[in-house]
Amino acid sequence: MTPPSHGAAAVQKRIEKTGDQALPRQALTPADNQELLRQLYLARYFDVRLIKEKKRGRLRGTLYSSHNQEAIIVGSLFGLEPTDWISPIHRDMPAFFLKDARRGWRNPERNGMSIEEVCSQVWCKATSPGRARDNWSHIGSKTKRIIHSTSMLAGTIPVACGVAYADRLNGGNAVVLTYNGEGSTAQGVFHESINFASVHKLPVITIVENNQWAYGTPVELGSPSPDIADRAKGYNIPGLIADGQDVLDVYDKVMAAVARARAGLGPSIVECKTFRAYGHGDHDDDRAAKYRPEEEVERGRSRDPIAVFKRWLVEHNQMSADEAQRFSPEGLSASEVTDDDFPPEVVQYLKEGIEFAIQAPVPPAEEGSRWVFAEGPR
Amino acid sequence: MSIVLEHKTGTKRNFLTAIKEAIREEMALNPDMVCMGEDIGLLGGAFGVTEGLLAEFGRARVIDAPISEALIAGAATGMALNGKTVMMELQFIDFISCGFDQIVNTMATFSYRTAGEVNLPIVMRGPAGAYGGGALYHSQMNEAWFCNSPGLKVLCPSTPYDAKGLLRSALRDGNPVLIYEIKELYRKRDIEQELPDDYTVPIGKAVVRREGADLTLVSYGQNVYHCLEAAEVLAKEGSSVEVIDLRSLVPLDMDAIRASIAKTGRVVVVNEAPMTCGFAGEVVARISTDCFELLDAPPLRVTRLDTPVPWAKTLETYVLPNTEKVVAAARKVLEF
Ligand SMILES: Cc1ncc(C[n+]2csc(CCOP(=O)(O)OP(=O)(O)O)c2C)c(N)n1
Ligand SMILES: [Mg+2]
Numbered sequence: 214m215t216p217p218s219h220g221a222a223a224v225q226k227r228i229e230k231t232g233d234q235a236l237p238r239q240a241l242t243p244a245d246n247q248e249l250l251r252q253l254y255l256a257r258y259f260d261v262r263l264i265k266e267k268k269r270g271r272l273r274g275t276l277y278s279s280h281n282q283e284a285i286i287v288g289s290l291f292g293l294e295p296t297d298w299i300s301p302i303h304r305d306m307p308a309f310f311l312k313d314a315r316r317g318w319r320n321p322e323r324n325g326m327s328i329e330e331v332c333s334q335v336w337c338k339a340t341s342p343g344r345a346r347d348n349w350s351h352i353g354s355k356t357k358r359i360i361h362s363t364s365m366l367a368g369t370i371p372v373a374c375g376v377a378y379a380d381r382l383n384g385g386n387a388v389v390l391t392y393n394g395e396g397s398t399a400q401g402v403f404h405e406s407i408n409f410a411s412v413h414k415l416p417v418i419t420i421v422e423n424n425q426w427a428y429g430t431p432v433e434l435g436s437p438s439p440d441i442a443d444r445a446k447g448y449n450i451p452g453l454i455a456d457g458q459d460v461l462d463v464y465d466k467v468m469a470a471v472a473r474a475r476a477g478l479g480p481s482i483v484e485c486k487t488f489r490a491y492g493h494g495d496h497d498d499d500r501a502a503k504y505r506p507e508e509e510v511e512r513g514r515s516r517d518p519i520a521v522f523k524r525w526l527v528e529h530n531q532m533s534a535d536e537a538q539r540f541s542p543e544g545l546s547a548s549e550v551t552d553d554d555f556p557p558e559v560v561q562y563l564k565e566g567i568e569f570a571i572q573a574p575v576p577p578a579e580e581g582s583r584w585v586f587a588e589g590p591r
Numbered sequence: 592m593s594i595v596l597e598h599k600t601g602t603k604r605n606f607l608t609a610i611k612e613a614i615r616e617e618m619a620l621n622p623d624m625v626c627m628g629e630d631i632g633l634l635g636g637a638f639g640v641t642e643g644l645l646a647e648f649g650r651a652r653v654i655d656a657p658i659s660e661a662l663i664a665g666a667a668t669g670m671a672l673n674g675k676t677v678m679m680e681l682q683f684i685d686f687i688s689c690g691f692d693q694i695v696n697t698m699a700t701f702s703y704r705t706a707g708e709v710n711l712p713i714v715m716r717g718p719a720g721a722y723g724g725g726a727l728y729h730s731q732m733n734e735a736w737f738c739n740s741p742g743l744k745v746l747c748p749s750t751p752y753d754a755k756g757l758l759r760s761a762l763r764d765g766n767p768v769l770i771y772e773i774k775e776l777y778r779k780r781d782i783e784q785e786l787p788d789d790y791t792v793p794i795g796k797a798v799v800r801r802e803g804a805d806l807t808l809v810s811y812g813q814n815v816y817h818c819l820e821a822a823e824v825l826a827k828e829g830s831s832v833e834v835i836d837l838r839s840l841v842p843l844d845m846d847a848i849r850a851s852i853a854k855t856g857r858v859v860v861v862n863e864a865p866m867t868c869g870f871a872g873e874v875v876a877r878i879s880t881d882c883f884e885l886l887d888a889p890p891l892r893v894t895r896l897d898t899p900v901p902w903a904k905t906l907e908t909y910v911l912p913n914t915e916k917v918v919a920a921a922r923k924v925l926e927f
Contacts, residue, residue, distance in 0.1 A: 344706035355672060355709055363704075365696050371662045372697060375669020382625070382651060383674060402693070405659035409666065412657065584702050585741045587710035587765045 237292065237468035238461045243531045248315060249291060249460055250526065251556065253519050255318075255563070256283035256307035257542055258555045262563055263306075263335065264547035267495050273337055274348040277303040280547070281458075281490035284518035285422050286311060288455075288463030289390060289483075292471060295324040298376050300360035300369045300391040303350050304422065306331070308392070312359060318562055324357045328566030338573035345576050346584075358387070367393060367400035370419065374406050377415040388416040388474045390467070395484075396427020396435050398444070407480060411448040416474030418467065419482045422457065424489035425513065428497070429504050442484040450480050457485030458516040461525065488513025490546075517543035603785050607777040609751035610716075611640050612786075613758040614678060618648050621676055624762065627654040627663055628680030637682050638718055638777060660690035664715070668698045671711035676762060681717030684771060685731040698767050699742030713767045714758065718774035719747075720813055721863055721900045721911055725774075730900035732812070732864040737769050738841050738873065744794060745840040747771040749815040751784045753838055756792025764794060773812045782816075795839045797847035803833035806925055807851040809874055810861040811837040814912060818861055821917040830925055840870055845881050852878065856887035857927070859920045861912055866894040888927035891920045 241249075260280050267276050279286060286308045290299065295316065301308035310318075312325035321327075326342060334341035334352050343352045343361070353361025360369050360376060373389045380387045397403065398421060410417040421441045425432050432439060445452025451473065455466040463485055470481035490513075492501030502510075520543035526532035542554040552560045604612070618624050626644060628636070632655040635642030645653045656663045660681070667677040681687050687694070694715070701709050721730035737743050744766055748754040754772065761768035776782060800815060801822050808818040815836045822832035833851050837844065852858055858878055862871040871892040878890050896910040 342708070343704055346706055347700075347704040351704065353705065353709075360669070360672070361701070361705055361709065363697055363700070365692055368665070368692065368697055371665020371693060372669035372672065374662065375666035375671070376673045377669070378654075378666060379625075379670040379673035379675045402661040402665065405657070405662035406665065409657055409659060409662050580706070584705075584707040586744070587702055588707050591707045 236465045237472075238465050241464075245291075245315075246526060246531055249287060249464075250519075250522055251559065252287045252291070252311055252314060253283050253460060253522060254540065254542070254555050254559045256286055256311065257519060258559050259307050259310075259563055261542070261547035261550050262567075264495065266567075272335060275494040275496055276349070277306075277494050278489075278491045279304050279307060281514055281517065282422055282424060282487045283307065284460040284522070285420065285455075285457045285463055285485045285487060286392075288460040289420055289467040291315060291464055292468045293390070294387070296358065296385065297387045298358040298360060298373070298380075298389040300362065300373045300389065301350060302362050302366075302369070302392050302394070302397075303364075304394065304424075305392050306335075306350055309350075309352065309359060312357065326352070326354065326357060326359065328562055329569040332563075332566035332570035333573050336567075336570035336573070337575065338570055339576040340570070340573040344580065360389075360391075366397035367403040367406075370406035370417075371402055371409070373417050374410050374415055377410070377417050378413065381415070386475060388418060388471050390418050390420060392420045392422060394427055395421055395423035395425070395432050395441050396430060398441050399435050407444075407448050407450070407482070410480040411450050414477060414479035416477075417480045418470045418474060419480065420467070421482060421484040422487060423484050424487045426489050426493070426505070428493040429500075440484060442482050445482045448480075450482065452482045452484065455483055455485045457487030458518045458521050459525075460518060460522050490514055514544070519543040603783040604751050604755075605778050605780070605783050606751045606754050606772075607638060607640060609755035609784075609786060610758055610772065611642070613755040613762070614641065615644065615647070617676075617678075617759060617762045618644065618652070621762070623674060624676040624678065625652050625654065625670055626678045626680070627656050627667060629656055629658055629663075629682045631655060631680050636680060638774065641680065660686055661693045664690035664693035664698060667713050667715075668693065668701065668711060671713050672701070672709055676712040678714045678716065678762065681715060683729050684717040684719035684733065685728045687715070687717065687733065691736070694743070694767075694769075695737070695740040699740050701742070702766065703742055710765045711767050712762070712765050714761045714770060715767065716758065716770040716772055718777070719771040720773040720775055721895075721907065722813065723775045724902060724904070724907065725900070726902035727899045732771065732862065734769075734771055734840060735864055735868055735870050735873075738870055739868075742767065743841065744768040745771070746794065746838060747773070747811040747840060748792075748838055749773065749776065749812055749836055750782060752786060753792050753798075753836075755786060756790055757794065757838065760791040760794050763791070768794070771812060775813055792838070795842040795844055797835050797837045797839070797844035799833060799847070799851070800836045801832065801834040803831040803855065805831045805855055805857065806921055807833045807835060807848070807855045807858040808861060808917065808921065809835045809837065809848060809858060811840065812863065814861045814863055817912060817914045817917050820914040821921060824914065824918050825921055825925075830921070832921065837874075843874070843877065845877060848874070848878060849882050849885070852882045852885045856885060857924045858882075858886070858890045859893060859917065859924055860890065861893045861917055863895055863912055865897045866892070867897050869894050888924045891924055893917050893920045
């Protein structure tokens with residue numbers, strides 16, 4: 214028996230591009246677009262740099278690469294208000310420092326984590342927001358409005374519902390963005406949460422990063438439809454599909470959902486079509502090469518989000534063809550790129566974070582038994 | 592039946608009314624408190640515990656949730672993360688299993704994994720316990736699952752006074768607290784008590800329900816009453832039996848247990864949950880360690896057999912602890 218297959222054509226067919234008229238992107242200035250590109254570079258550089266560190270044996274745990282999926286993180290965060298909440302998961306590490314980054318990467322006032330905090334977490338240091346108690350993406354911040362993630366797939370969507378409900382009671386106007394892989398949408402709590410969010414018209418936006426694979430399981434074995442957004446019908450909410458390789462398309466679709474949520478009309482699902490560049494985690498790279506056909510991987514990686522956006526900038530006269538050539542990590546794997554492929558300010562920003570983390574103290578051993586219960590303000 | 596009553600003022604309340612009052616009073620005191628659960632608003636709860644709340648506090652704060660225990664637990668966590676105090680009702684404690692992951696992995700670990708950045712004032716409560724013909728899915732005492740999950744406080748009151756006082760403390764505690772309410776006690780006439788106007792009962796403190804010198808019976812919930820009956824029977828045989836009501840399982844009041852065993856040197860622990868990995872076994876293990884030099888006889892436990900709770904009375908009686916089984920174990924320890 215051959216497994217069911219949705220086919221590559223089905224994956225592409227539902228990405229409805231609406232042209233450039235009257236889209237949220239119209240409000241973005243050329244400077245905003247340059248910042249979007251810089252953030253794409255930063256997300257990519259963070260990923261490749263950590264892959265290199267990991268390969269050198271300098272990091273604990275598993276790295277879930279966001280390579281080729283950066284446009285989803287960057288495009289979805291870019292239009293948010295500082296007071297909005299996000300709930301990133303394992304493949305969204307850059308989201309922690311890109312939240313509210315538009316107000317200045319080094320701006321201490323911004324409602325996102327500093328690169329020092331995020332690197333401290335990756336290097337297991339006491340200066341991590343969670344004092345290195347759980348690994349990698351399992352950090353958060355109440356004040357910065359980032360919901361603390363766990364390993365439990367789809368497990369923070371109900372938490373996001375509660376945060377949104379409380380925000381409404383608190384008199385706020387925040388939206389809550391949750392990130393999920395397409396595989397995680399098979400969890401029961403995914404249904405329970407979106408059902409509740411829709412009943413109460415909560416401003417909870419479910420971003421589905423449909424990278425076609427959930428560890429070793431292709432989407433056709435996890436979902437009866439190639440389009441996770443189809444589920445929205447059952448909850449009586451919009452299900453939008455974005456081209457996850459196109460940062461502006463992600464921005465447009467997410468901002469449409471945000472506008473609706475902020476108007477009190479309730480949740481949306483925004484499915485972003487993309488493709489996982491490497492193995493599930495860095496431990497899986499070799500095996501992934503066996504369970505995923507090479508030509509599928511090639512096709513999936515053929516529309517690098519950095520290249521797609523640069524092309525748009527050139528076409529819209531916001532970048533010269535020469536400028537577009539200057540920093541070109543697109544299409545290259547972590548082992549193939551060098552620091553010269555990235556703008557110097559991007560390299561410098563991460564360098565400072567890593568240096569800070571390397572110098573930072575480790576958590577003292579006795580902290581292992583602390584904070585099982587509340588101990589008062591830290 | 593002799594129960595040590597701490598207070599004797601005001602009018603008499605049953606167990607259910609005591610809980611109802613605690614919730615109402617805390618809702619009135621704390622504008623940031625929210626109640627959520629299945630059928631708690633319009634209906635007023637399957638047992639009527641939340642009757643009147645919707646009318647008094649409105650739909651925003653009294654939420655009739657869909658039948659989604661994982662969502663309820665997760666949303667309670669999110670609300671608490673964003674400044675609210677949440678009382679979440681489980682329609683029956685048996686159904687808590689559907690929210691298990693949210694409770695043990697997301698809620699219970701929040702303080703730990705954020706190094707204390709986030710503390711969650713959440714009370715989960717619901718009707719629990721057997722002896723009423725509730726059969727497999729309306730009789731459970733699954734407290735051991737949660738006592739084995741760091742980050743949760745677990746309570747089981749046996750009197751109206753404690754039910755109200757502990758619930759009020761729990762709602763002010765700032766940690767997730769799970770309360771097993773024995774539904775067979777909800778409307779039991781002979782345990783009704785007069786309650787003072789404004790009081791709390793501290794979490795983590797056991798209480799001596801009957802003083803004695805020869806043997807200690809340690810229990811909680813409705814098994815406390817089996818222990819008190821067993822103490823009467825044993826008194827007629829000439830043994831003086833002390834009965835300790837734990838009230839709080841996590842944290843556990845080992846000082847109270849140790850103080851009693853220092854007097855008696857002998858102990859039997861009773862709970863209605865199944866034997867293997869049940870909480871009684873944990874208490875026995877703690878006694879073996881913490882009261883090592885005080886014991887004159889090996890400690891015993893009386894528990895349900897390792898079975899679910901069956902329906903027919905004959906079957907139910909066969910598998911559950913009762914006064915006779917407690918007396919038999921007590922005699923064995925006394926005679927050692
Ligand atoms: C509840 C739960 N079950 C299983 C896992 C193990 N696991 C971690 S990631 C993953 C695949 C997730 O796939 P998807 O949701 O598509 O996200 P992706 O990794 O592709 O971004 C699995 C099975 C888990 N973390 N949590
Ligand atoms: Mg996936």
